[in-house]
Amino acid sequence: MLKVSPEGIISDGRIIVRRFLNLEHGPLSSVVALVLHQTDSSTAQQTFNSYAKNPHGAHFLIDKNGQVYQTASLLMRCQHVGRHIRSRCLEIDKPSCDSVAMARIQAMSWSNHVKALDAHERAKTYPQRYPINGDSIGIEIVGRSIDAKTYESVTSEQNNSLQWLTGELYAHFSISLQDVYRHPAVSYKNPGEAATAVWK
Ligand SMILES: [Zn+2]
Known part of the structure; x- marks a missing residue:
């Protein structure tokens, strides 16, 4: 150790x-x-x-x-x-994402998308994010x-x-x-x- x-x-x-x-x-x-x-x-x-x-x-x-x-x-x-962190569920396990929230975030402009996705992810605990x-x-x-x-x-x-x-x-x-x-x-x-x- x-x-x-x-x-x-x-x-x-x-x-x-x-x-x-x-x-x-x-x-x-x-x-x-x-x-x-x-x-x-x-x-x-x-x-x-x-x-x-x-x-x-x-x-x-x-x-x-x-x-x-x-x-x-x-x-x-x-x-x-x-x-700003990326979405782990989007990258490696899409079915586990909150699809309603993701659809709302993905409809945003890129810079708003990055910020909203970060906030959405930070509400989770590791290793979900x-x-x-x-x-x-x-x-x-x-x-x-x-x-x-x-x-x-x-x-x-x-x-x-x-x-x-x-x-x-x-x-x-x-x-x-x-x-x-x-x-x-x-x-x-x-x-x-x-x-x-x-x-x-
Ligand atoms: Zn680095």
């Missing part, structure tokens, strides 16, 4: 702690899922430079060589998912976006570290590999983000 301090900081030889207090936005009362990201940067240092002046970021960062950094406390909420900032841990993987649909490939060192880290986090939070999501599955992002991340 991971050794975690009362402040939510991990003590482990495989993790370097680079905590950014400005990424932390209030307590994270429960963790039900992990969300995987890519940074659109070439190095961990570039991401640290942006974290130093930005409220958006995640709890972990995995560099190209597989080095894992903890960048925020496990007890604190980070802004990594984005403002996708994870949100208030109940998930974010893992950033260093890698650039290449175009609107593609990110550069996650390295084998990064995937090895990701598999180790997710395994430790499953045990720590009593979750499983079914509770890991790529960012574009959860909200409206470049569909290539974390596409080559392998956690199982």
Whole structure:
């Protein structure tokens, strides 16, 4: 099991702690899922430079060589998912959706649709909906976006570290590999983000 301090900081030889207090936005009362990201940067240092002046970021960062950094406390909420989540029932189990509500939402203009769908989904509890900032841990993987649909490939060192880290986090939070999501599955992002991340 991971050794975690009362402040939510991990003590482990495989993790370097680079905590950014400005990424932390209030307590994270429960963790039900992990969300995987890519940074659109070439190095961990570039991401640290942006974290130093930005409220958006995640709890972990995995560099190209597989080095894992903890960048925020496990007890604190980070802004990594984005403002509007997609509908899980629409994506994976359409018959389970509230068809009347969905028809009403789908008749709206795109921007109203995104907001109304988000509000509709947030009224549900996980796993009926996708994870949100208030109940998930974010893992950033260093890698650039290449175009609107593609990110550069996650390295084998990064995937090895990701598999180790997710395994430790499953045990720590009593979750499983079914509770890991790529960012574009959860909200409206470049569909290539974390596409080559392998956690199982
Ligand atoms: Zn992301």
